[in-house]
Amino acid sequence: MKPRKILVLAANPRDTSRLRLDEEVREVEEELKRANQRAEFQVFSRWSVRSEDVQRALLDIQPQIVHFSGHGEGEAGLVLENDAGKAQLVSAASLGRLFKLFSDQVECVVLNACYSEMQADEIRKHINFVVGMNQQIGDKAAVIFATGFYRALGAGRSYEDAFEFGCNAIDLESIPEYLTPVLRRKADRKAQRVFISYRSKDPDLKLAQQLHDALAEAGHQVFMAAESIRLGDTWSQRIQQELERCDYFLLLLSQHSVNSEMVTEEIRVARTLRDVRPDHRPAILPVRVQFSLSSPLNYDQRGYLNQIQQREWFTEADTPRVVQEILRLLAEGRIPEPVKTDIDESSVKQGSSARIDAAPDHPPLPVAEPELPGGQVDIASQFYVERPPVEDKCYEAIIKPGALIRIKAPRQMGKTSLMSRMLRRAEDQEILAVPLSFQLAESSVFTDLDRLLRWLCSTVGRRLKLPNRLNDWWDDLYGIKDNCTAYFEEYLLRECDRSLALGLDEVDMVFQHPEVASDFFGLLRAWHEAAKTSKLWKKLRLIVVHSTEVYVPMNINQSPFNVGLAIELPEFTAVQVEDLATRHGLPWTSDQTSQLMEMVGGHPFLVRVALYHLARRETSLDQLLKSAPTEAGLYGDHLRRHLWNLEQRAELMTALKQVLAAPRSIQLPSVQAFQLHSIGLVDLQGNGYVAPRCNLYRHYLRDRLNIRE
Incomplete structure (x- = not known):
């Protein structure tokens, strides 16, 4: 019987991180030399491989096993080298087509590289056994896997057994990456x-x-x-x-x-x-x-x-x-292609007065049909509650040249609804309005300043119905922030025949990346300052909406959070709750208002949920209050979401347990206090002192977490 040929292909381009490829190849060769069936294997190595080297080696050596050692970049491909010794990506589709040409010869392919599962899935269409990695794998784990894999092959075990031996070898070293290698078979229809x-x-x-x-x-x-x-x-x-x-x-x-x-x-x-x-x-x-x-x-x-x-x-x-x-x-194993959608609430046409959540304006009615609360309150809703003097301040500020308005409040307090009304008021004054929720961006956008600013520029341009011209303004010779500033100054603002109000919602997503946040918010401050001397920058009005206190370290002279108009949305007062009850057709007394607020405070969302169900006569106030702090009550879904979030964040769970166990407000580290406040579970009472926001949360969480005062 002819020996099985193993072709080892190694690539570690000069512009990539160093890998221990020589150690991996040496360990594989040593294992096979010690194997009982060592005569059945021959190892051939090719180093610093380019794409043409791979094809040539496959033709010359005619291997049964191909082992690639190097870098992988997931969807982008495997990393080979070019003629200059630098990285050159080869896509999964290209590798699939290559191995199709050798499907009658190659039995097994091992891709010992990070994020190579996608390439394995493509190659397994033509090759019986393919090993890939479903995430990043460390050098040590990669070497140990290869050693265990070829140790088993050298002992006469099957490719499937060899794969399991490789994973087990990692596990025996107490390295958690033993689940990173994946085996794909040609006959498989992968169980999803x-x-x-x-x-x-x-x-x-x-x-x-x-x-x-x-x-x-x-x-x-x-x-x-x-x-x-x-x-x-x-x-x-x-x-x-x-x-x-x-x-x-x-x-x-x-x-x-x-x-x-x-x-x-x-x-x-x-x-x-x-x-x-x-x-x-x-x-x-x-x-x-x-x-x-x-x-x-x-x-x-x-x-x-x-x-x-x-x-x-x-x-x-x-x-x-x-x-x-x-x-x-x-x-x-396919992922549906993304669809191009027109986001109605963000559509802006120059020369028109397109409106956010546009709806017919009805004359005020004594009682409007109850509507189920959920997120932003419709612009024409009869249930939007103004909180004087908040709206008047905002409406006055948004029409001022170069305005910067900051809206801060915990979740479900009405921040987005207020922003929508501000942008409506701007449109009434012939100002272009662009609302932009940071939820629309992929999470990875916020990890890189260049990606974030490109996304901002292209998205605003798209909402203004302007062609994407990023390539004309983005130049590596200049800084990223300078490129973005030039794009707004020399293109977007110049192309607008009117002033522009830009509403940035959910900017908290940037806070998770302090270095990016510092540069991004510093840029907003610079634009606001530019409006003091530049006629062009006076055209821009900025609305910044966030839930979390700003605990990102920033230079006081570069932060946008200490200039402009600061708005903190308060809870509803008893008078506002009674007024909202009247709009729902409920002839309430002040005593009933007090009972509801004793449970949920003036929390806008929780109040509206209660009034909606009471107006539909689905429950009585007594029944609602009795079941409220349980998962069987009206707020069960809301409470479960809070508990779920807490159980994913151990440090916040520990801090909240301290708050719940205390008979009065206690002091927490500022970051934990801010975070608990931003998700709406506690009230800030100054100097880091906090207390449960309302009895609904106090009673439910004490019960679920087995806390006694």
């Missing part, structure tokens, strides 16, 4: 992991069950909360774990689930995971259940699902079509 998000009532529940059964029968691993979570499981940890593990997030959206905070949180987590991972998993597959594509999503969901294909289901007759389409996607 699917998370089904659904409302536990028909028709959503029935459709979810039918999808579960069809996907499971096809060999896929399907998670459905009611089917998969067992007694004793911590539901929030299990949901987080399954979201992190799944390949596909199958989302059933109905009229009721679009207002669910838990569903919105699941979508947020799935979208965040998708944005930061090189393989863009989990793929998000929304299906609208008796909820047409023309029906609006809530504000957060519109951002998270932007440019994601959505399907419709109306009757049982649609089930086979939806099931088959999803099965086909999973069988191919």
